[in-house]
Amino acid sequence: MADPLLVVRDLRTHFFTRTGVVKAVDGASFSVNRGEVLGIVGESGSGKSIAGFSIMGLVDPPGRVVDGAMTFDGIDLRALPDEEMRGLRGRRIAMVFQDPMMTLNPVLRIDTQMIEALTAHIRIGKADARARCRDALGMVGIPAPEERLSAYPHQFSGGMRQRVAIAIALLHEPDLIIADEPTTALDVTIQAQILYEVQNLVHTRDMAMLWITHDLSVVAGLADRIAVMYAGRVVETGPTEEIVERPLHPYTQGLIGSVPSRSKRGSKLRQIPGMAPSPLNLPEGCAFRPRCAYATERCGQSPADRELLPGRWGRCHHPLHLAAAGRPELAKP
């Protein structure tokens, strides 16, 4: 297997605030290959978005990447000077936000904005640039792209705006797209349309994609692999099917149990008790310990990220389902 396009090892991004150090990301490791969608799943405050911003180099004070390694196509992102990082951003790594108006300027026409995004990185003639923008809009399934180019953002619906934002991200045919909750604000039918386009793009263009979301159901159908984040850490990574079928980490199990469609109608949902801990004041050891049904004394020690099954990594002293998988030695404390 070729080297992964992006490798993040033990990333730590902390925010040094008045009230204390917020360990927004506190030990996140994952990797993405070309032609692959990695879903990063976590609840609010789990640090999944900050992990995305850290890769993009968009963490502003009081936040700082304090530790860890991020390698993109052999380039050490942490050691990269600002100037080169800017060159990389938008051209080789692009980002799509939950709110497309984060990317779009409401007072400029779409073509102006797209051409600007193009000429920021490459020298290109006006006619060529326009043609390229039109192609990008067509690629994300916008009907009549030539006409829509001269429209203003407010003339688009929410779903269309998100398509335009994705088209802008695609302009330079980046190697990696980081998408932060891009379909959360959209309706089901519109979300499906966008998921459809994204799925096509990733597989036909051999791009890598980080799909950050709180909704396990969305990535279940889209991502090749999933990384589950909890309280700043990646607690489990592995191929989507295996994680959904047989979660190893009790938190993943709880998350899956919480999704209504999985339980029998009318029965109680298998909820996770309690609430996520404050990133200001994480519990010692495993952060999930206070909510975990399987917690023992040993969980007071922080579990290391280890390969629990082939291709499946996790941070847990008591991973589930391992006995059934025929590797009982790992399950024992």
Added chain:
Amino acid sequence: MSETLGNDPALAGLAERTPDARRWRLRAETPLVRVARNFAESRVAVFGLVLLVAIIVAAVLAPYISPQNPYDLSEIRIEAGELPPGAVERADPPRQRFDIPIDPAAPGVQQLALNGAAPFTVVTAEVLVSDPERIEVRLTGEPAGAFAEVGRLRIDGVPRGAELTVGEKHSFRSFWEVPGADLAAFAVVREGGFEGTFELEVDLRGAHGEAIMTHWLGTDSQGRDMYSAILYGLRISLSVGVLSCLFAMVIGMSLGLVAAYFGGRVETVIMRIVDLQLSFPAILVALMLLAILGQGVDKVIIALVTVQWAYYARTVRGSALVERSKEYIEAATCLALSHRRIVFRHLLPNCLPPMIVVVTLQTAHAISLEATLSFLGVGLPQTEPSLGLLISNGFEYMMSGKYWISIFPGVALLITIVAINLVGDQLRDVLNPRMRRDG
């Protein structure tokens, strides 16, 4: 999923995902503390606040801290009028009168012990008749150095035809005046000698009266201490400004809230009146009203309320429209709470932050409007001079170089309004969610 972060609600803000991590502000503090902290971010605003507090304290405590009650006629001396800044006002100089009996037939030294009041406890007159035509008088006094404080000597009773060796005779009265330097010794001279005894009436006058006070900002034409007058004027200006703003706020806010809450025709009628009101220049409306109503504090307040309520109505309607669409108002409707309760207990408290800003800035506006009206002579009566009236009173003296009567009240007005505006501007930045830098 927006704001569920876990058991520390202080961190609810963390859930707001933005590309700009600066917006990660933790909300461990109460809104009031947050407002205070954000306010303190601007040093200029803090300076303005300190200044404003000082001004308000000074105005409130004016009767206790001002050296003079400028309205008490018994404290004001017309003699002290138009003193320049820094001048010391003094009482009338002390006087002492005594008689020196002189017998030219008894030559030689005669000593007279005279009991007096200030500046001398004892004055001794040595009378020396050395020559039939010349009688020398030397005055000494106790305490010894007190003659330095004597301004002049007035001597009456000089016999007809006689002259004093010092000083000058008054042009038509009978006494002689001796300036300070020569008064310790003099002689009475008469050609042909003296006839019989006579008595010299000596009137000693002190050079300076006792210092009453220093007028650091000078006095006006009536002899009023400007500093005291400004403190008292500030008191009136501030109370007129604050009172009219409070009344205008109560009226404007009630109408604005009613307009926003009920909408429809009610809203149209109220807001059209507001538009009409705001389309007239405030000063013009106030002038016309005062021309009809006449002078007086109450009338000025009525005029100011009339021209200002519309601002409050419009502002509060804006924020009430936003708040009204929020779900807690729907929840209150659902709980069958009365309209009055919803408007005043749910809607009103949530519309207050923008109102604080408007109140602050409108108070400054009211103060300057009142000053303008008083300056034009239609505002407050002379018996209750506000800053504007003080400026107006001093204005006629400007050309004669007595700048302080007009300028200092003007500076006080300027500082007050600038201080209020500094505070108001920063409050607007802090309380206006659109301009707030952190979510």
Added chain:
Amino acid sequence: MTAPDTAASAAAALMELSGISKRFTRRLDAAAKIAQLLGARLREETVHAVDDVSLAIAEGEVVGLVGESGCGKSTLGRVVAGIHQASAGTVTYRGRDVAALEGRERMATALAIQMIFQDPMSSLNPRLRVAEIIGEAVRVHRLVPRPDLDDYVADLMRRVGLDPDYRKRYPHQFSGGQRQRIGIARALAVRPEFLVCDEAVAALDVSIQAQVLNLFMELRQDFNLTYLFISHDLGVVEHLSDRVLIMYLGRIVEEAPTEALFGDPNHPYTQALLAEVPRLEPGRRIFKPITGEIPSPINPPPGCHFHPRCPHAMERCRVERPALRPTGPGRFSACHLNDEARG
């Protein structure tokens, strides 16, 4: 479409809506009217948020109302909860026309129907303490003697899973899930019989959402509540509801018992929704979206509102509005295809 057509029109119906429409009109202001006189082409815009909807809800039933944004489901919920007045049609509660009630009865009905809101932040008055938020209506309407009010509020807080020690706190000091519980306690305080939940769990994290959904189910049993559960999330609705209504652009397009609807959707729009909802099932899915945007409710397409996006649209769909007709036991659907099949 008339009321007797609907499923639960039996005498047991607790809440009945017949022919409910809600229109919002943006009137022209004075400036626009002058502009119009001068020849500008401005018209009053009317949004048919809810367009002739009839439904009946039996006591103890949980009815799910599903639709995408702008379909009018929240407006319908607010008409049911008495926050909006319907532009046309009648709301009947326990057999009596709500609009005709007076005085004490009117108050009793208003309190019997309560609403749980979507946004846990804006649905609580930020200036009031929790005890006041929960207890205000109880105190104002004198539902509980004054001395017992504190205990009553504490009991309610305990019931929805909040520590009564927190009753002196302000809403901003709580997390989203806790705030939603406060909102639930506020509604329960006036002893309602009927709860309208408008996207009540949409703003919550998955694990917190599960906790709140479980709470709703417990409360249903304990207080014998009837729910109208409005959501865009099919999974949540499927889990909770006995019967499901699907709304599209102000109209109900399908109505059926939950199993029947999810097992065998009749209306093409329902079929599309079910096909596209992301499900937590292993295996990569190939998304096959229905095309097109949701049309603007200001200017909806004629005939069947769904026809521009419908793969089976016929000529008739463009002109004639399909009526909600029975298609099976307790099942209704508004689609011309059913007539074609029958005919």
